[in-house]
Structure formats: C-alpha cells, structure tokens
Amino acid sequence: MSTIDPLLVVRNLSKTFRPRGGRVRRGATVQAVSDVSFDIARGETFSIVGESGCGKSTTARCVTRIVEPTAGSIRFDGHELVGLSYHDLQPLRQRFQMVFQDPMASLNPRQRVRDIIGEPLRVRGDERDSIRDRVHEVAGQVQLRTDDLDRYPHQFSGGQRQRIGIARALALQPELLVLDEPVSALDVSIQAQIVRLLRQLRDEMGLAYLLIAHDLAVVRHLSQRVAVMYLGTIVETGSAADVYERSLHPYTQALLSAAPIADPDIERLRERIVLTGDVPSPLDPPSGCRFRTRCWKATAECTDVVPPLTDLGDGHHVACHHPEPVNVIIGRRPIAPDEHSAERTSLA
Amino acid sequence: MSDGRAPLLSLRGLTVDFTVSGGVLHAVRGIDLDLHRGEVVAVVGESGSGKSTAMLAAMGLQAPNATVGGQALLDGTDLVSLPPAALRAVRGRRVAMIFQDPMTSLNPVLSIGRQLSEALLVHRPMPKRAAHDRARELLELVAIPHAAERLHNYPHELSGGMRQRVMIAMAMANDPDVLIADEPTTALDVTIQAQILEVLSRLRRERDLGVIVVTHDLGVVAGIADTVHVMYAGSVVEHGDVRSVFYAPDHPYTRGLLACSPRLDSADDDLAPIPGSPPVLTELPAGCAFAPRCAHAADRCLTERPMLRRGRATQSACLLIPTTNEQELR
Numbered sequence: 001m002s003t004i005d006p007l008l009v010v011r012n013l014s015k016t017f018r019p020r021g022g023r024v025r026r027g028a029t030v031q032a033v034s035d036v037s038f039d040i041a042r043g044e045t046f047s048i049v050g051e052s053g054c055g056k057s058t059t060a061r062c063v064t065r066i067v068e069p070t071a072g073s074i075r076f077d078g079h080e081l082v083g084l085s086y087h088d089l090q091p092l093r094q095r096f097q098m099v100f101q102d103p104m105a106s107l108n109p110r111q112r113v114r115d116i117i118g119e120p121l122r123v124r125g126d127e128r129d130s131i132r133d134r135v136h137e138v139a140g141q142v143q144l145r146t147d148d149l150d151r152y153p154h155q156f157s158g159g160q161r162q163r164i165g166i167a168r169a170l171a172l173q174p175e176l177l178v179l180d181e182p183v184s185a186l187d188v189s190i191q192a193q194i195v196r197l198l199r200q201l202r203d204e205m206g207l208a209y210l211l212i213a214h215d216l217a218v219v220r221h222l223s224q225r226v227a228v229m230y231l232g233t234i235v236e237t238g239s240a241a242d243v244y245e246r247s248l249h250p251y252t253q254a255l256l257s258a259a260p261i262a263d264p265d266i267e268r269l270r271e272r273i274v275l276t277g278d279v280p281s282p283l284d285p286p287s288g289c290r291f292r293t294r295c296w297k298a299t300a301e302c303t304d305v306v307p308p309l310t311d312l313g314d315g316h317h318v319a320c321h322h323p324e325p326v327n328v329i330i331g332r333r334p335i336a337p338d339e340h341s342a343e344r345t346s347l348a
Numbered sequence: 349m350s351d352g353r354a355p356l357l358s359l360r361g362l363t364v365d366f367t368v369s370g371g372v373l374h375a376v377r378g379i380d381l382d383l384h385r386g387e388v389v390a391v392v393g394e395s396g397s398g399k400s401t402a403m404l405a406a407m408g409l410q411a412p413n414a415t416v417g418g419q420a421l422l423d424g425t426d427l428v429s430l431p432p433a434a435l436r437a438v439r440g441r442r443v444a445m446i447f448q449d450p451m452t453s454l455n456p457v458l459s460i461g462r463q464l465s466e467a468l469l470v471h472r473p474m475p476k477r478a479a480h481d482r483a484r485e486l487l488e489l490v491a492i493p494h495a496a497e498r499l500h501n502y503p504h505e506l507s508g509g510m511r512q513r514v515m516i517a518m519a520m521a522n523d524p525d526v527l528i529a530d531e532p533t534t535a536l537d538v539t540i541q542a543q544i545l546e547v548l549s550r551l552r553r554e555r556d557l558g559v560i561v562v563t564h565d566l567g568v569v570a571g572i573a574d575t576v577h578v579m580y581a582g583s584v585v586e587h588g589d590v591r592s593v594f595y596a597p598d599h600p601y602t603r604g605l606l607a608c609s610p611r612l613d614s615a616d617d618d619l620a621p622i623p624g625s626p627p628v629l630t631e632l633p634a635g636c637a638f639a640p641r642c643a644h645a646a647d648r649c650l651t652e653r654p655m656l657r658r659g660r661a662t663q664s665a666c667l668l669i670p671t672t673n674e675q676e677l678r
Binding site for chain 2: 256260
C-alpha cells in the first residue's frame with residue numbers, strides 16, 4: 001500500500017451516519033465506511049469500484065471533507081486534513097478539487113460558464129484580468145470554445161456540461177482531482193470523449209485522480225491501481241492488471257464475472273458467478289467477513305474473524321480467509337507478460 | 349431464428365411524432381422490426397434515439413401529444429389502429445412490459461400479493477384464493493425466496509432487484525407471448541443485473557417467449573440477444589443477427605459505438621470517441637442524421653436519406669456501403 005511519493009495518504013478512515021426516523025432501533029448507526037486505508041501517488045489514478053451503497057462516494061466525500069470523517073487520518077502532501085478548521089483547510093483545498101456525477105446539478109443554472117469556471121479563482125481573490133485569462137486557458141484545455149463561455153449550462157449537452165465541471169475543478173491548478181462517477185450520466189459515445197479528455201489532462205498536467213465509479217470497464221481504462229469496496233470496507237486492492245486478471249477476493253470475482261462484455265462469443269462462453277441475495281444492511285453488517293453471507297467459500301472462520309487486508313505480493317492486497325487468484329474475464333487479447341512487468345515498474 | 353415462420357410481433361413503418369411548441373418532433377421515423385417466438389430482439393441506442401418511445405407506442409402507451417403512424421402487428425392484428433378497449437384486452441395478456449424503474453411502476457400502498465392478484469383478475473375472473481395461489485407461483489417462477497411471505501410485503505420493503513423480479517412476475521401473470529423489457533437492468537447493480545438477465549433468459553427458454561429488450565448497454569445485448577436493431581435519431585440504422593452486428597457491422601455509427609465502448613477485458617488506449625453529439629430531433633438534417641458526426645460523410649449524405657439495404661452480413665442505412673449480391677451471402 002505504500003507508494004514512493006504519496007500525495008494522499010488515507011488511514012483507517014471511518015464514517016458512520018445516524019439514521020433519522022423510520023423503524024430503526026435507538027442508537028443504531030449506518031457504517032458507511034469502515035477502516036479504509038489507501039495511498040495515491042503524484043500523477044497516479046487510483047479508483048474505487050463497488051456497487052451502490054458500498055461507501056465509495058462517502059470515501060471520496062470524506063477525502064475532500066465535504067463529509068466530516070468519524071475517525072481516521074487523511075494526509076495530503078504531508079498535511080493532516082482531519083480536524084483542520086475551515087480557514088486552515090482553505091489553502092490546501094485549492095490543491096484538490098472535485099468533479100461530480102451530474103453536471104446539471106452541480107453547475108449554477110443562473111451563472112454563465114465564464115463565471116462558473118472563474119468562481120474558485122474569485123474566491124481565492126485573484127485579479128479580474130488574471131481570472132479572465134485563466135478561464136480562457138482552462139476552457140481551451142477541456143476543449144470548450146471561447147463563445148461557449150457566455151452561455152448558460154442549460155444550453156449545453158451532458159458531455160459539454162461535464163467539460164465545464166472539469167474546467168472549474170482545474171481552474172486552481174490542483175494536483176489531485178476527486179472524480180465521483182464523472183461519466184456515468186453520459187451516453188457511451190459522449191462518455192468516451194470525457195474518458196479521453198481525462199486521460200489527456202492527466203498526462204499533460206501530471207494530475208492524480210481519485211476516481212469513484214461503478215463501471216468496471218471505464219475504471220480499467222483510466223486506472224493504474226484499483227480498490228474494490230463491499231459494505232464499507234476495501235476487500236481487494238492492487239494494480240489494475242492484478243485486480244482484473246488475477247482477482248483474489250470472491251466478491252471481486254463475482255463483480256467482474258457479472259459485468260457484461262460487448263462481445264457475443266465471449267459473453268456466451270464466460271462462466272458467470274451469479275451471487276444469490278442482496279447486500280446486507282449497513283445498519284447491521286455481518287460479523288467477521290462482511291461478504292460471508294453471499295460467499296460460496298464461507299467457513300466458520302469467516303463468521304468469527306474479520307479478515308485483515310493482507311499484501312500477497314506486489315502490493316496486491318486482499319481481505320479474505322480463502323484467497324485464490326482467478327481470471328474471470330476471458331480476454332479478447334491476452335496481455336503479454338512483458339507488458340505486465342512494464343506496468344508494474346511504471347507504478348513503482 | 350426466423351426460419352420462415354411468421355413473426356409473432358411485427359412493426360411496419362412505425363412513426364411517432366410529438367407536437368411541441370417549436371413544431372413537430374419526429375421521435376421515431378419509420379422502423380420495421382420482427383419478433384419470433386423464443387427469440388430475443390435487442391433495440392439498442394443512446395438517449396433520445398427513440399427506442400423506448402417506439403416500443404411504448406407499439407403498445408398504445410404514447411403521450412397525449414403524440415401521433416403514431418405505421419403498424420404494430422400482433423399475429424396479424426394491428427395494435428396501432430385497435431380501439432382502446434380491445435387494446436386493453438391484449439396488453440398485459442398477450443403482450444407485457446417491464447420498465448427501468450420498478451419503484452415507479454409498483455403501487456407503494458398496495459402489497460405485492462394484491463398487485464399481482466390484480467394483474468391476474470383484470471384478464472380472467474377467478475376466486476381470490478386461486479389468484480393468491482397463482483401469485484405465489486409467479487414469485488416462485490422469478491426465483492423469489494419465501495414467496496408466500498413476500499406476498500405480504502410492500503414495494504419499499506424489497507430491494508431494487510427484488511422489485512424488478514416482482515415486475516417480471518406481474519408481466520408473466522397471464523402467460524404472455526411477448527415481453528417488452530425497457531431498460532430492465534439499467535437501475536440495477538451488475539451482480540443484480542446478472543440475476544435478472546438470467547431470469548429473462550430462462551423464461552424465454554421455458555415459455556418460448558418472444559422478448560424485446562430495449563437497452564443502451566452493448567454488453568447486455570451481446571449476452572442476451574439473437575438479433576439486434578441499432579437506433580439513431582429515430583431510425584434503425586443497422587440490424588442483423590447479434591454476431592454480424594458485433595463482428596461485421598457496416599454502419600459507421602454501429603462501428604463507432606463499438607469502438608468507443610471501453611471493454612472490461614482490455615486496457616487498450618484506443619477508445620475512439622464519436623465526435624459531436626446526437627442531433628436535436630426538431631432540427632434533423634435533410635440527409636443522413638448521422639452525417640454531421642460521420643468521418644466518411646460525402647456530399648450526398650447531407651441531402652439524401654439512406655434506407656436500410658443489405659450489406660456484408662447485416663442491413664444498414666448508409667449510402668456509402670456497397671451492396672452485396674444476395675446470392676453471395678448464402
């Protein structure tokens with residue numbers, strides 16, 4: 001889990017919510033995120049995948065302190081963020097910015113694009129001329145036209161709106177972007193445009209990304225390292241190649257095997273692990289391993305002992321008492337061994 | 349799949365126009381589609397391509413400001429011109445539908461059992477007790493555990509996947525011939541999606557059901573469909589059997605769609621986005637609707653509207669595709 005030059009270090013992050021109303025016993029809490037730890041290196045894309053309610057978005061929100069963590073530590077470039085006052089957080093916050101899923105909901109409909117993108121600069125107290133120049137510069141970087149700047153968000157398509165959201169996040173020249181489902185509201189043809197843009201920006205500016213997504217294919221195309229979350233905990237993490245092609249955790253395997261591939265022959269040949277039942281309630285997560293109630297490998301040990309996230313080599317961590325590497329994706333193109341090692345060294 | 353049998357459901361030149369303040373919006377511009385028994389036909393396209401509108405209109409479920417043209421023939425009976433009472437007798441009995449969001453399709457204040465019984469009793473009168481028993485069987489059909497207890501549950505007490513199973517159970521209540529599934533798994537997580545798709549495949553197999561799946565997800569199409577219709581701006585731009593559409597597509601839009609979909613099984617860098625965005629339906633170009641985004645567009649693509657023609661292995665609506673001799677293909 002340790003990276004050479006970590007920009008972001010998250011340790012033992014937990015977030016619990018107290019549900020209001022409903023038939024919930026007194027004092028019950030929703031354990032949205034439980035004891036999550038990860039690092040992100042400069043210029044690296046680290047993704048968290050998982051299904052609805054697994055805590056991936058809450059983790060992202062804790063990192064940017066939109067949501068106050070209940071416990072744990074978040075260090076950005078050596079500075080502890082947890083416990084910082086709003087005032088003290090301000091200078092650091094410029095260095096990590098967030099892009100949201102639904103650009104229509106996160107862009108002020110009554111502001112012109114120019115003012116939306118310039119807002120963070122204005123908050124920082126920049127001069128009017130320098131704001132104008134910077135707005136033009138970032139608009140160019142996300143491939144918006146100059147005459148788009150005087151229009152309003154509703155005059156744009158979903159993809160263009162997401163470009164505006166990205167431009168706003170880039171205005172302050174951050175080092176880390178936290179991307180919460182940045183393409184999931186978009187159609188495939190538009191999604192590819194934004195994925196390509198995110199890759200370009202990362203390569204040109206050396207940006208680090210914390211990407212939250214449920215689309216496993218998109219995550220694979222953007223990430224160097226991936227973590228899989230289930231019911232508030234990280235069950236597996238490692239390089240994208242390790243997690244996708246040598247997955248160790250039964251949940252990762254089920255998730256990957258359930259995600260469809262747009263290829264009829266492969267799709268009909270693949271063996272699918274179909275999980276029974278639904279995710280248990282985070283109000284009352286199972287003892288021991290949280291996945292055990294749906295796991296085909298579960299034993300008594302899984303009920304009694306919480307499996308720790310353990311490094312099984314090359315930073316490939318798994319939290320399972322019965323890990324076993326399986327490639328559940330029958331690939332169209334098997335990746336050659338030398339490409340693997342190349343990927344590994346570029347990570348180190 | 350077709351092997352000469354008459355189709356169960358057949359759309360012929362189906363059109364849907366909406367009267368809006370800015371004029372007329374051509375949402376569906378003449379589509380043809382055949383569905384046979386035991387066959388899964390996928391209608392795939394992006395938002396606004398008209399895929400859902402077309403299927404709703406075929407069932408007489410269009411909005412009040414819509415005008416529907418063409419035919420939707422079920423065993424020779426045209427549903428488009430059928431009077432409302434006759435249509436109600438068909439809908440839910442011979443043709444059933446399920447929708448994307450089961451929470452908005454289920455009544456929140458009635459128990460699951462009550463809603464399932466209602467679906468049964470609308471079409472065939474029977475004692476309440478019998479309806480109750482049949483409702484339990486239906487829940488068992490879609491693999492809901494503890495079916496008898498579930499009948500007393502209300503929709504909010506069930507998970508998204510369970511609710512969608514209930515919707516499928518309700519659709520199957522009167523043993524229909526045709527099931528139209530409009531984005532049936534879009535609101536669900538992948539592991540739950542896999543469960544629902546398995547239920548649909550099993551029903552098709554066991555009941556010889558004809559299924560139309562409307563979806564934007566090419567992965568779902570690859571896994572479940574026999575034939576595929578790709579829609580763009582209200583028209584079918586390409587159709588054929590699933591392998592031909594995925595492995596030998598002719599239309600630049602189909603090719604573009606496949607080339608820009610990231611794949612789980614490769615981390616290749618070559619995602620090729622389709623530039624621009626789909627046309628506004630009130631301002632459709634005169635020629636090919638895809639021409640403004642097409643890398644191959646020639647002058648005549650801007651003026652001449654392409655019709656579906658036979659290409660290498662599929663039918664596609666592109667002026668630039670050389671037609672293949674029918675004989676060569678066989």
